[in-house]
Amino acid sequence: MDGISFTVRKGEIFGFLGPNGAGKTTTMKMIQCVSPRSGGTLRVFNLDPEVHPDAIKRRIGVVPQETNLDPDFTCEGNLVTYARYFDIPKDVVKQRVNELLTFVSLEEKRDVSIEKLSGGMKRRLILARALVNRPELLVLDEPTIGLDPQARHLIWERLKLLQAQGNTIVLTTHYLDEAARLCDRLVIMDNGKILNEGIPSELVQLYVGNEVVELEKSEDVLACLRDMGIPFEEVGDTVLIATARAHEIARTLLERCHPHKMLTRPATLEDVFLKLTGRRLRE
Amino acid sequence: MMAAAFFSMPRITRLAWHVWRRNLEVFIRTWKVNFFPPFVEAFLYLLAIGVGLGTYVKEINGIPYVNFIAPSILAIAVMNSAFFECTYGSYVRMYYQKAFDAMIATPLSIEDVIAGELLWGATKSVMYVVIMLGVLSLFGVVALPLALLVIPVAFLGGLLFAALAMCFTAITPSIDALNYPSFLFITPMSLFSGTFFPLTLLPAAFQYIALALLPLTHIVAIFRMLSLPAVSWTLLLHLGWLLSGTAMLCVVSINLMRRRLII
The missing domain is CATH 3.30.70.1510 (THUMP domain-like)
Structure with missing residues (x-):
């Protein structure tokens, strides 16, 4: 990463756009308190990820680029196990898991094992998993990668709904239509640098007409x-x-x-x- | 990585138990596959070595041969169950299932995750020892109730081998390369740690090497004192070696894994 600077406002959908290797995923991993940074300042909810990773991670939900659902559990089992990592009380978990399975339209797959799910179902389940701790900030790395148009629309619709409920969302994508459709503001990155920042329509107006x-x-x-x-x-x-x-x-x-x-x-x-x-x- | 970094004290929280519990739940769901092997293994050892070899080797230092090897069977089970769980098992969870990546996106830290894996490896050793102890007791080749004390020692020994395994997992370039420690370290150790013949039969130099470097030697020695029974004060020396070895390996393995997964 090379001297990037950005601020995400509460309640907005903020996008990181860039070609492969631009540094989008690395930026996400820094926000998630996973990758250390060699210098500079980063604050998530006004907290330093290197000092208070636990406090930050309790308040964010992460959708990674790679599907890392637990193949040893069913859909429900994945959500229940994940909820336990957040110390969520058992009776709350039960109700929340039901809500989330409904939210991502997977109620019928409750007892199905992960390997029997389609790519789109897996991404939806990962989205549900990221919401299990009722996060204030949702971090999504390529949320619709490799999905068919129907599955992408369903994810977009859910993300818009989450924003309407007051969530702040940060996402990376290299799908331009996705960025244009979802993001309130975005940055365009390449080679670890931010090339530009702005509202999608204004960027288009400014650079192309x-x-x-x-x-x-x-x-x-x-x-x-x-x-x-x-x-x-x-x-x-x-x-x-x-x-x-x-x-x-x-x-x-x-x-x-x-x-x-x-x-x-x-x-x-x-x-x-x-x-x-x-x-x-x-x- | 500076040498001191290998020994820096990791911050572990009680959240590590969630990782332990995740593994336990998977284990329980497939309990039939999991409980059968130690059961059969105890029988096989007793039959092949105890009865088969025992027909010729009646006794060692006045101890019936079957009673001599009974604690070794338990000690080898401690070693194998924890070692294979935290090499192949942990590697699959880390590399193929990306389970650790998913976990560290939650309040769990990488230190918690690895600590949970180590605790699980040790737990597996305990479960295997409990099952095998049951079988051995039926044949009357271990002295109850003192032999029950092998159970807590199995946890300690299991933790040691889990941590040792995790060190290899942290540095292995691929799952196939894990065969090296398994065949070059674990297999010879199960033969040359005073398991099937007394350590004193070996040249003096090798005896020192075994006592200094082969953890299994100490587990076998303690188990044998408890199961014969023939307790002596040297039990404390063996226990001291195990305690310090376990503590050191736990710290090093967690730091190595942290380096592999984060930096």
């Missing part, structure tokens, strides 16, 4: 754009033009450059992300 015109790349089109002095970017076999007046530009291009295919669309966080972190493939 309102809209994007996409054209199929050909020599004629490129030459035509250069002639007209319109700034553009080449991505694979497409040409992107960021603009505030997409329709106007599109009409002009249609008349003057005769592109094969063309479309206009609103600018997205993905445009910002690629602009800031480059298009080089990450390992």
Whole structure:
């Protein structure tokens, strides 16, 4: 990590966006009091993770990137065992486990062993497990990684619900649509640094503009754009033009450059992300 | 890691018992598979070595051979159950099941988790010894009630082997590499610790090495004093060795695991 600085406000969904190896997971592990830091200041609920890990961990819920449910227990058994690590009284556990299984729609899988669950069910159970201590802060590392669209929507919906109930949520993702949909504010990270911070729509506005015109790349089109002095970017076999007046530009291009295919669309966080972190493939 | 860091006193809380209880619950759910082996093992040893070999070796130093090896069977059970639990068992929980990662996201610290694992390893030794002691008592080859005292000593010895195992788990590059300590250390120890023949038959130099470095030697010696019975003041020396060895290994193993999992 290289001199990162951020503040998460109570009640917001705060995102860490970045390519693989950007340092998102490391940041999460520092917040969770697992990884030590070599310098700098970190406060979670105004407490230092290295001095009061126990007090902090009682108040946070963690959804790790890797599925680490206990394969020796059923769905219910996983939640009950985990609740015990928080010293939650037995009678409270029973009721809370019922609530949580309902919350993540797994009531029917109560007595099913972990290996019989689908990927989406496992992620939902991990979310339920992270909520077992009624955390004020929820830390999610790639909450919907590898899930089908239905399962992702269900997780998103639940996270929005949790926010509405007053939870603060910090998450990492490299799904841009997820970040745009969920986050109130986010930072874009790369190589252990924070490149930018802001509200998703404002970042898009700031770095790309309102809209994007996409054209199929050909020599004629490129030459035509250069002639007209319109700034553009080449991505694979497409040409992107960021603009505030997409329709106007599109009409002009249609008349003057005769592109094969063309479309206009609103600018997205993905445009910002690629602009800031480059298009080089990450390992 | 500085040498002193290996010996720094870990902060362990009572939360460690939650880890112990998690393992106990899994164990109880599969109790049939778990209780059968020690039961059979006691019979096999008694039959093969006690009766088989005992036909030729009638007695050692005036002690019937079966009575001579009965405490060794118990001591080897202490060693094996704790050692294999905290090598292969703990490694699977740590590496394949990522169970420790899940636990340290709760108020449990890594020190609590490892302490819970060690306590569990020792508990397993106690359970195995209790079962085998029952079988041996039926054959009348251990002297009750004094032999019951092997149970608390089994906990201490189990804790020692659990901690020793955890040291290997903390430094092993893979689960296969755990075969090295098992075959090069544990197997020879079960043969050369005064188990099936008296230590005094070995060259003097080896006797010193066994007493200085092989924990099983001390467990066998104590168990034999209690089960024959033939108690002498040297029991305190063996007990002292076990206590200090256990304390040291517990501290080192927790620090090694902390290094493996955190730093």
